[in-house]
Amino acid sequence: MSLLTLTTAITGNQDPDYYAGRADAHDEHTAGTTLPVLEHRAQLIADEHFSFPYAAGYWARVLEIRHEHAATITAQTHLAHTGAAA
Structure with missing residues (x-):
């Protein structure tokens, strides 16, 4: 079962x-x-999807996820090297 993510219309x-x-x-x-996999799907959507805004929104969220992962890795690496407790 999946949950529907609701957004405002505009x-x-x-x-x-x-x-x-x-x-x-x-x-x-x-x-x-x-x-x-998300990045691969975003590339396919950008190449083949009929709606440019949809493709741009999909890519925007994928890039945010990439940045979130990078920030998490950076923070974890910093904690590992400094021995600072969170």
């Missing part, structure tokens, strides 16, 4: 498809899809 003067793309990427990541 936020920040963007096309609703933009937010639909972001929601789909978020849902897939939350369901356990790995970052390399």
